[in-house]
Amino acid sequence: MIITRRDTLVMGAGAAVATLLPLQAFADATEDATMEFAAGGAISDGGIELTAPEIAENGNTVPISVSAPGAVSILVLASGNPNPRVIEFNFGPLAGSQSASTRCRLAGTQDVFALAKMADGSVKRTSATVKVTIGGCGG
């Protein structure tokens, strides 16, 4: 097979598109999950706290905690995971505070988002960047 200059250009462009596509898909999935959770409510920044390590050595167990006074439910999204949804907490009448902690898996260095739905339907959002040394998706 003879590879012409034109072929090389086409292959190069194809490779560039192939690398960009999954990233785009992940961002869209995060956006979709955000919109689904907000269900038309206004999204604003602040009013919610997300505690995550700046650097996680092991992406398989990354401790995260969320806290949003007055929230009905809190959703955590990992924008760089194959499925961005991590966990959704719903607080009942006996919850001592609107906060919870757990451990999650992160596929790689990425932004983690926390969204809190307030009693009036509005949504608070915050994010944290976590650097992951070893990814947690078995790949």
Next chain:
Amino acid sequence: MAENVKPRVRVPRSASAGEVFEIKTLISHIMESGQRKDSDGNTIPRSIINHFSCDFNGENVIQATLEGAISTNPYFQFEAVIQESGTFTFTWNDDDGSVYTDSKDITVG
């Protein structure tokens, strides 16, 4: 049914009415995410605990919907506030339909 699933829960023995106290839960579970592949390249099917809930005397404290991104042996820490003595019940629902439960009594005095 996933094997060796053992729930562990830490709740104080007693509390005063209206006091906010901490509850910690841990359950041993492989939490297979459905993203991994075996040595032949076949995807290992997802097998996780998909829902957790904590109730006190029939009233809800917290519920959580888990996804594949929750680590092996799911751990939760949260706070509760109660007015009378009673029993906390903890429920974990597995993808395969199994339900794991644990309960802890607490005295208000």
